[in-house]
Amino acid sequence: MAARRAGAAWSYLVLASGSVVVVYPFLWMIATALKTPREIFELHFWPHAPTLANFHDVLLHSQFPRWFGNSLLVALVTTASVAFFDSLTGYTLAKLRFPGRGVIFTVILSTLMIPTEMLVIPWYTMSAWFGWIDTYWGIMFPGLMSAFGVFLMRQFMTGVPDELLDAGRIDGVSEFGLFTRIALPLVRPALAALCIFTFLGNWNAFLWPLVVVQTSDMRTLPVGIALFSGEAGSAWHLIMAASALGALPVLAVFVLLQRQIIEGIVLSGLRS
Amino acid sequence: MTPPVRPRGMRLAARQALWAYAFLAAPMAFFLTIRLAPAAAALIISLHRWNILSPEKPFVGLANFREVWTDPLFWQAAGNTLRYAVVGIPAQLAGGLVVALLLQRITRFRGLFRAIYFLPFVTPIVAASWVWQWLYSPQFGPLTRILDALGLPTQAFLRSPHEALYAITAMVVWEYLGFQVVIFLAGLQAIPRVYYEAAAMDGADGLRAFRHITLPLLNPTLVFSVVYGTILYLQLFTQVLNMTFGDPGGPLGATETMVLYVYQQGFQHFRMGPAASATVLLFGAILLITFVQLRVFQTRVEY
Numbered sequence: 001m002a003a004r005r006a007g008a009a010w011s012y013l014v015l016a017s018g019s020v021v022v023v024y025p026f027l028w029m030i031a032t033a034l035k036t037p038r039e040i041f042e043l044h045f046w047p048h049a050p051t052l053a054n055f056h057d058v059l060l061h062s063q064f065p066r067w068f069g070n071s072l073l074v075a076l077v078t079t080a081s082v083a084f085f086d087s088l089t090g091y092t093l094a095k096l097r098f099p100g101r102g103v104i105f106t107v108i109l110s111t112l113m114i115p116t117e118m119l120v121i122p123w124y125t126m127s128a129w130f131g132w133i134d135t136y137w138g139i140m141f142p143g144l145m146s147a148f149g150v151f152l153m154r155q156f157m158t159g160v161p162d163e164l165l166d167a168g169r170i171d172g173v174s175e176f177g178l179f180t181r182i183a184l185p186l187v188r189p190a191l192a193a194l195c196i197f198t199f200l201g202n203w204n205a206f207l208w209p210l211v212v213v214q215t216s217d218m219r220t221l222p223v224g225i226a227l228f229s230g231e232a233g234s235a236w237h238l239i240m241a242a243s244a245l246g247a248l249p250v251l252a253v254f255v256l257l258q259r260q261i262i263e264g265i266v267l268s269g270l271r272s
Numbered sequence: 273m274t275p276p277v278r279p280r281g282m283r284l285a286a287r288q289a290l291w292a293y294a295f296l297a298a299p300m301a302f303f304l305t306i307r308l309a310p311a312a313a314a315l316i317i318s319l320h321r322w323n324i325l326s327p328e329k330p331f332v333g334l335a336n337f338r339e340v341w342t343d344p345l346f347w348q349a350a351g352n353t354l355r356y357a358v359v360g361i362p363a364q365l366a367g368g369l370v371v372a373l374l375l376q377r378i379t380r381f382r383g384l385f386r387a388i389y390f391l392p393f394v395t396p397i398v399a400a401s402w403v404w405q406w407l408y409s410p411q412f413g414p415l416t417r418i419l420d421a422l423g424l425p426t427q428a429f430l431r432s433p434h435e436a437l438y439a440i441t442a443m444v445v446w447e448y449l450g451f452q453v454v455i456f457l458a459g460l461q462a463i464p465r466v467y468y469e470a471a472a473m474d475g476a477d478g479l480r481a482f483r484h485i486t487l488p489l490l491n492p493t494l495v496f497s498v499v500y501g502t503i504l505y506l507q508l509f510t511q512v513l514n515m516t517f518g519d520p521g522g523p524l525g526a527t528e529t530m531v532l533y534v535y536q537q538g539f540q541h542f543r544m545g546p547a548a549s550a551t552v553l554l555f556g557a558i559l560l561i562t563f564v565q566l567r568v569f570q571t572r573v574e575y
Binding site: 007008011012014015018019021022023024025026028029032040041043045085086088089091092096097098099101104107108110111113114115116117118119120121122123124125126128141142144145147150175176179200203204206207210211221222223225226229230236239240242243244246247250251254255258259261262265266 | 285288289291292293295296298299300302303304306307308309310311313314317322324370371374375377378379381383385386387388389390391392394395396397398399400402403404406407409411412414417446449450451454455457458503507509510513514517518530531534535538539544547548551552554555558559
């Protein structure tokens with residue numbers, strides 16, 4: 001018993017030390033963001049007189065609010081599109097019988113293996129042809145559907161009982177109605193997980209937006225923060241304020257929905 | 273109950289097929305034009321001299337591949353990318369497993385710890401990369417202060433050709449550790465308790481139970497983690513570009529990755545042909561490595 005207690009104490013100790021290491025970069029970010037320009041090159045960790053001036057500067061003198069809005073728009077539209085089309089596709093592949101079903105599923109699944117960077121050059125060429133460079137559509141179009149989501153939703157849609165769908169058919173529910181009114185509500189947890197994953201992925205997307213965006217107006221938040229920081233030189237108080245402004249809203253949402261987000265990510269992670 | 277009459281059944285089947293095709297029309301168009309066709313286009317571009325501005329795009333055979341193949345920077349990028357993976361994935365797996373096992377042994381604050389370790393995973397990568405760049409500052413960063421306090425010499429970290437790659441790997445491990453922890457926790461929870469009880473009755477200690485029960489039964493989780501991690505590390509880009517922003521690829525190309533190489537070739541030097549052929553090579557490498565991993569790991573233990 002005593003040995004077990006000692007073991008538990010050790011576990012807490014190791015976990016707590018690890019947590020300090022994990023959290024330290026966040027504290028360093030916030031401490032720097034609250035310092036005056038001169039103070040960032042001094043030795044103490046925490047600012048003597050914390051100031052919000054850096055946040056004020058970033059918000060006022062960069063296009064930060066606009067970048068934030070761009071990212072929000074891009075992430076929301078792509079997430080809504082993925083949620084709708086991926087669940088509809090997953091439902092169709094799992095629950096409707098039709099010739100070519102296996103082939104279509106294989107084709108969609110095979111695209112999972114293609115890495116993004118292989119597509120970036122053709123997407124860019126395509127965008128140049130169609131005039132999509134530096135537009136919202138240009139940033140969004142590659143993310144409007146995801147093969148991973150189709151795969152995930154098909155897995156969960158398979159569990160929807162056929163009897164329920166047949167009963168709906170007898171009651172005269174349309175095929176689309178069967179999807180929206182019977183199947184979708186039954187896979188809500190999986191759909192939520194897919195939405196979280198997709199939103200995070202698009203909110204974080206960097207390589208493609210960096211390539212397709214050319215004016216400051218159209219930057220997404222990651223591209224904005226990167227180029228802003230690149231131009232800021234050694235103004236680390238501003239760079240950390242911008243990083244904090246980029247990170248804190250996401251972290252706040254995470255703290256609020258912590259359990260759902262982690263469980264959703266496990267749910268979708270393990271199914272793949 | 274009378275069985276449905278055949279013609280009516282046929283009509284229903286045809287109707288359902290029509291609905292299915294209607295539902296799949298947009299997704300099929302998407303996956304064909306935005307995924308498959310561009311993948312084929314990458315292959316085509318890799319065989320041409322592809323200047324975005326010039327209308328002439330002559331076929332050049334394997335010239336782009338030859339160019340990339342003989343570029344020392346490409347091989348440096350390939351070697352670095354493998355080093356990131358070989359150092360980062362074991363560190364991430366070992367760290368994740370230790371934290372998950374410890375979390376299983378405690379009763380209080382489990383959710384809190386899990387959330388803390390998960391924080392970096394939901395933090396925007398670009399923001400985190402800049403924080404870590406500042407953390408590694410040789411003049412003003414806290415790591416330098418710690419070394420100072422311990423009486424150790426100052427390190428250049430991101431500015432050292434020997435340390436930069438490991439400094440970035442540490443950041444990537446920090447970022448994905450919490451994800452690895454929750455994946456392991458889910459895997460550990462799926463192992464039936466009775467195995468451990470039986471082992472305890474047979475007098476097996478904790479270490480042997482771990483070797484003979486936990487590890488083998490965790491195999492599917494390990495395979496998933498290794499394959500997922502490999503795909504992640506082979507495509508490393510955002511962290512590297514942002515942590516060595518002024519000097520992308522780091523001192524003497526020490527942190528250059530395959531994707532960064534592609535980005536520089538294609539979008540900074542506007543050499544789309546060589547860039548595309550590098551992506552084709554990377555694609556081949558990812559396929560090959562994933563295939564080998566699945567073969568090796570999946571045949572090892574099957575219960």
